[in-house]
Amino acid sequence: MKLSERDGWIWLDGEWLRWRDATVHLGTHTLHYGLGCFEGIRCYAGADGAAIFRLDEHLARLEGSARLLGIEIPFSRAALHEACVEAMRRNGLTEGYLRPLVFLGDERLGMDPAGLSVRVGVMAMPWGRYLGADALTHGVRVKVSTWARQHPNAYPCRAKAIGGYTTAILAAREARADGYDEAVLLDTEGFVAEGPGENVFIVRGGEILEPEVTVALDGITRRTLHALAADLGYPVRAARLTRDDLVLADELFFCGTAVEVTPIVEVDRRRVGDGTPGPITRALQSRYFACVKGEVPAHADWLTPIR
Numbered sequence: 001m002k003l004s005e006r007d008g009w010i011w012l013d014g015e016w017l018r019w020r021d022a023t024v025h026l027g028t029h030t031l032h033y034g035l036g037c038f039e040g041i042r043c044y045a046g047a048d049g050a051a052i053f054r055l056d057e058h059l060a061r062l063e064g065s066a067r068l069l070g071i072e073i074p075f076s077r078a079a080l081h082e083a084c085v086e087a088m089r090r091n092g093l094t095e096g097y098l099r100p101l102v103f104l105g106d107e108r109l110g111m112d113p114a115g116l117s118v119r120v121g122v123m124a125m126p127w128g129r130y131l132g133a134d135a136l137t138h139g140v141r142v143k144v145s146t147w148a149r150q151h152p153n154a155y156p157c158r159a160k161a162i163g164g165y166t167t168a169i170l171a172a173r174e175a176r177a178d179g180y181d182e183a184v185l186l187d188t189e190g191f192v193a194e195g196p197g198e199n200v201f202i203v204r205g206g207e208i209l210e211p212e213v214t215v216a217l218d219g220i221t222r223r224t225l226h227a228l229a230a231d232l233g234y235p236v237r238a239a240r241l242t243r244d245d246l247v248l249a250d251e252l253f254f255c256g257t258a259v260e261v262t263p264i265v266e267v268d269r270r271r272v273g274d275g276t277p278g279p280i281t282r283a284l285q286s287r288y289f290a291c292v293k294g295e296v297p298a299h300a301d302w303l304t305p306i307r
């Protein structure tokens with residue numbers, strides 16, 4: 001079923017619209033030029049009820065993205081927070097995905113967006129396992145992409161900006177067409193950046209390494225894993241990593257709101273470690289799921305209950 005053919009409620013510009021009525025005009029500026037930003041946020045049902053994971057961190061990043069793009073969001077953090085919580089409730093969801101979206105209106109086209117209306121929507125929907133049902137347990141196979149993550153002077157890499165996903169989609173599509181599950185993009189200098197919609201971590205000799213966040217998105221799952229690695233006693237260090245580091249890793253994994261913590265078991269047709277998800281990856285993954293389901297009291301402040 002198309003997204004537009006579902007039923008439910010969508011929050012758009014401060015009002016609740018029937019799901020099928022939340023449409024935009026062909027003249028919408030962002031449809032033409034891609035200037036806008038968004039978030040992807042998950043909500044999980046746990047033993048003590050349903051809760052949105054790290055909602056305010058996601059909304060803070062949305063504000064940062066808008067600032068980098070020179071867009072002023074015409075709603076407060078509190079209003080967007082309430083819209084996200086209410087979007088889950090109104091649509092009767094206890095688990096799912098929230099998509100706040102900031103885009104420019106249809107007053108006119110052209111490269112000067114001054115004075116265009118800034119529109120904001122929040123959509124809530126069910127969302128399964130991003131890379132398939134088996135990905136979390138068996139891991140995924142990745143291809144180092146021929147596409148590079150954008151140079152920071154060509155694109156505001158810290159923004160979760162709509163236009164940047166053109167490159168991400170080209171990389172993901174290339175990887176799938178070549179028989180892989182997902183891509184890993186290098187930066188324009190050849191160092192490991194991230195996946196199309198995921199940050200990447202390497203485990204080597206008991207240490208957890210990640211690319212310096214110069215061009216990768218500053219992922220909220222990534223920051224969550226810093227805390228969980230500390231809980232479990234594993235040091236995390238940022239380094240300049242090459243494609244060789246991916247192949248020579250003991251363990252490798254993706255993380256992100258959509259992929260959660262997904263092991264990577266093969267890079268460019270070479271097995272990573274013994275070709276199965278490694279113990280540190282599995283330990284982090286299981287603590288991550290315990291946290292999102294409200295089973296780790298020390299991190300209960302990451303959760304926003306919705307009922």
Ligand code: PMP
Nearest residue numbers: 197198199217219220221256257
């Ligand atoms: N990198 C990119 C390009 C992404 O789109 C995402 C998903 N938002 C991530 C990394 C992971 O970020 P997060 O953990 O905040 O979802």
